[in-house]
Structures are given as C-alpha cells and as structure tokens.
Amino acid sequence: MRKLNIAVIGCGNIANYAHLPNLSEIEQVNLVATCDTIEERAKQAASKFKVSKFFTDYRDVLELKDLDAVVIATPPDTHKEIAVDAIKSNKHVFLEKPLAATLEDAYTIYRTWKKSNVKFAVGFCLRHHGMFKYAKKLIEDNVVGEPVALWRVAIGTAIGVLPPVSWLVEKSKSGGMVIENTIHMIDSFIWFAGDITSALAQYKTERKGISIEDNAYIIFTHKNGAFSSVLQSWTATHTYESWGIVGKEGTVSVKGYVLGTMEVSGKNESLREVTIKEDPIVMYKKEMEDFISSIIEDKPVFASPLDGLKAIDAAVAAEKSSIENKPVRLPLVEY
Numbered sequence: 001m002r003k004l005n006i007a008v009i010g011c012g013n014i015a016n017y018a019h020l021p022n023l024s025e026i027e028q029v030n031l032v033a034t035c036d037t038i039e040e041r042a043k044q045a046a047s048k049f050k051v052s053k054f055f056t057d058y059r060d061v062l063e064l065k066d067l068d069a070v071v072i073a074t075p076p077d078t079h080k081e082i083a084v085d086a087i088k089s090n091k092h093v094f095l096e097k098p099l100a101a102t103l104e105d106a107y108t109i110y111r112t113w114k115k116s117n118v119k120f121a122v123g124f125c126l127r128h129h130g131m132f133k134y135a136k137k138l139i140e141d142n143v144v145g146e147p148v149a150l151w152r153v154a155i156g157t158a159i160g161v162l163p164p165v166s167w168l169v170e171k172s173k174s175g176g177m178v179i180e181n182t183i184h185m186i187d188s189f190i191w192f193a194g195d196i197t198s199a200l201a202q203y204k205t206e207r208k209g210i211s212i213e214d215n216a217y218i219i220f221t222h223k224n225g226a227f228s229s230v231l232q233s234w235t236a237t238h239t240y241e242s243w244g245i246v247g248k249e250g251t252v253s254v255k256g257y258v259l260g261t262m263e264v265s266g267k268n269e270s271l272r273e274v275t276i277k278e279d280p281i282v283m284y285k286k287e288m289e290d291f292i293s294s295i296i297e298d299k300p301v302f303a304s305p306l307d308g309l310k311a312i313d314a315a316v317a318a319e320k321s322s323i324e325n326k327p328v329r330l331p332l333v334e335y
C-alpha cells in the first residue's frame with residue numbers, strides 16, 4: 001500500500017516533543033515537509049527528522065503534489081486560516097487543540113469541514129490515555145455507570161514559574177487558559193457524560209501584565225442532569241491535582257492527572273487501586289496512529305471538529321457566565 005505523504009505545520013514544542021518523532025515512527029507515513037514561520041525551526045526539524053523539504057509559508061506546503069494530510073501544531077489564533085485552506089485543498093487534517101481561539105473561528109472550521117470529504121481529527125489526546133479510556137470503560141460497563149458528578153482540580157504553577165510562551169498569555173492568540181488548556185478536560189467531561197447544556201463560572205486574572213484569566217471555577221450541567229466542575233489555577237505556589245467521576249453505580253477517582261493514581265469502587269466492588277502508569281508520549285502516538293488509520297481504513301476519527309466545537313462552545317459559555325455573573329445556556333451556536 002502507498003504510504004501517506006504528510007507535512008507538519010508549526011515546528012514548536014508539541015511538534016518536536018510528540019508529532020514529528022511519532023510520525024517518523026509510523027510505518028504508513030512518509031514525512032514530506034516541515035513548515036514554520038521561523039525558518040530555522042522548519043529547517044532544524046527537517047534535518048532532525050530526515051524530511052526533504054521545509055517551508056515558511058503553509059500555502060506552499062498545500063501546493064505540494066501528492067500531499068495527503070497536514071498536522072497543524074501552530075498557536076490557536078492561526079488555526080482557522082490554516083485549517084480552512086487545508087480543507088479547501090482537499091487535505092486530511094490533524095489539528096492540535098483547541099479547534100480555534102474563538103467560537104467564531106471554531107464554527108468556521110466546523111462548517112468548512114462539514115461541506116468537505118476530508119478526515120479531520122482534533123488533538124484531544126486524553127481520549128487516548130490509558131486512565132481516561134479505562135474511566136470511559138467503567139462508565140460503559142456499568143461499574144461506575146451513568147455519570148452523576150464529575151470533577152477536575154488543576155491547581156498549578158504553570159505561568160507563574162515556567163518561562164512564558166508569549167502567545168499563551170495573550171487572549172487574542174490563545175483564547176485564554178480555559179480555551180487553551182482546560183479544554184482537554186471539558187472534552188473529557190463531554191466524552192464521559194454527554195452534551196453540556198449550561199455553564200456557571202467565575203474567572204480571575206491575578207498575574208499582572210497578561211490578558212488571559214489565570215484562575216477559573218466552572219460548573220457545567222449536562223443533558224442527562226450530571227454536573228461537572230473544574231477549579232483551575234495557574235498562580236499557585238505548589239501543584240495539587242485530581243479528577244474523577246461519581247456514577248450511579250460506582251466511583252473512579254484519580255490523585256494527580258495523567259500520571260496520577262487511580263482508585264475505583266462500586267456498589268458491588270470494594271475499593272481497589274488501578275495502576276496505569278503511561279508516559280504521556282504514548283497517548284500522542286496513539287492519537288496519531290488513529291488519525292492515520294482513519295484515513296487508510298476510511299473510519300471516523302477519535303475526536304472530530306464537532307467535538308472541538310462543542311468544547312469551545314462550553315468554554316465560551318463559561319466565560320460569558322463569568323462576565324454576566326449568571327448561568328449561560330448552551331449551545332451558543334447551531335450544530
């Protein structure tokens with residue numbers, strides 16, 4: 001079988017840590033080009049991963065003969081332009097989360113994709129993490145059963161300690177902490193408990209000189225009546241994290257996040273610890289393999305632009321709730 005010709009657009013952190021190494025290890029993939037507006041990054045990535053061509057303008061990438069797909073790993077405010085052009089050039093797309101920095105851009109991507117025949121996966125990598133997959137199975141196998149209450153506590157030091165990625169702290173570029181980061185867990189909540197119908201939230205910006213929220217408390221209500229909550233901070237002086245699901249039949253809880261410790265109990269099961277120690281690189285590899293096989297086998301992707309749009313819709317509703325100081329009903333756009 002012919003290998004798929006793939007180009008990576010955006011050669012920064014996530015591309016170098018996960019997507020370029022993973023794509024170079026997948027047998028059915030031919031990495032044909034790298035692209036970054038910073039030429040040195042495109043060149044270095046091409047040299048490191050033995051890719052023959054590099055570019056600084058993604059439009060030149062889309063003109064490549066026999067190109068099958070692009071992996072887009074650029075900042076959120078650039079997603080709409082690149083993704084829409086890629087779809088219109090009839091290329092399959094893997095786009096890093098969030099779908100876009102704004103609901104308007106996310107909706108444009110979604111509408112463009114709906115009219116196309118391309119496969120389009122959004123990088124909601126948690127859907128490929130062993131613990132998250134196991135939690136989903138516990139729901140489906142009726143060990144935890146239908147979700148009643150879900151939570152995530154993400155007390156962290158992120159932008160207080162790490163060197164700032166400049167676009168991350170600019171609202172117009174990243175969409176903010178919730179759209180850029182909390183979105184992972186919002187997607188997981190929807191994956192676990194179904195569509196969200198309302199949001200109630202409070203946002204704060206503690207750190208000086210940034211235009212994004214750096215603390216947020218959100219409560220979502222789901223269509224089935226479940227509620228999910230996130231308390232996230234990027235200004236703590238140490239890290240404290242947990243997440244979990246209280247279901248009609250049982251409970252799953254995790255101390256930590258992707259490297260945490262999981263405990264499960266049920267009406268018919270006594271408390272047990274589940275050990276799923278998985279390096280995060282594994283979920284990134286699995287999501288890329290899934291994207292490639294969705295093209296080769298013509299099957300649905302693991303997370304579509306509709307999933308991307310639903311998560312942004314919920315995030316934007318949360319922000320609106322914080323501004324208006326009242327609950328906001330979803331959806332804000334028709335899908």
Ligand SMILES: NC(=O)c1ccc[n+]([C@@H]2O[C@H](COP(=O)([O-])OP(=O)(O)OC[C@H]3O[C@@H](n4cnc5c(N)ncnc54)[C@H](O)[C@@H]3O)[C@@H](O)[C@H]2O)c1
Nearest residue numbers: 010011012013014036037038073074075076078096097098
């Ligand atoms: N799934 C995850 O766990 C995860 C983790 C980190 C980042 N991300 C997402 O991946 C994306 C990139 O994040 P990052 O941390 O790698 O950022 P980054 O700033 O390290 O890298 C982005 C790169 O894109 C380049 N770029 C910007 N505009 C471009 C354009 N128009 N054309 C080509 N290149 C362009 C920049 O020069 C930079 O090298 C974001 O959407 C982010 O939210 C996802």
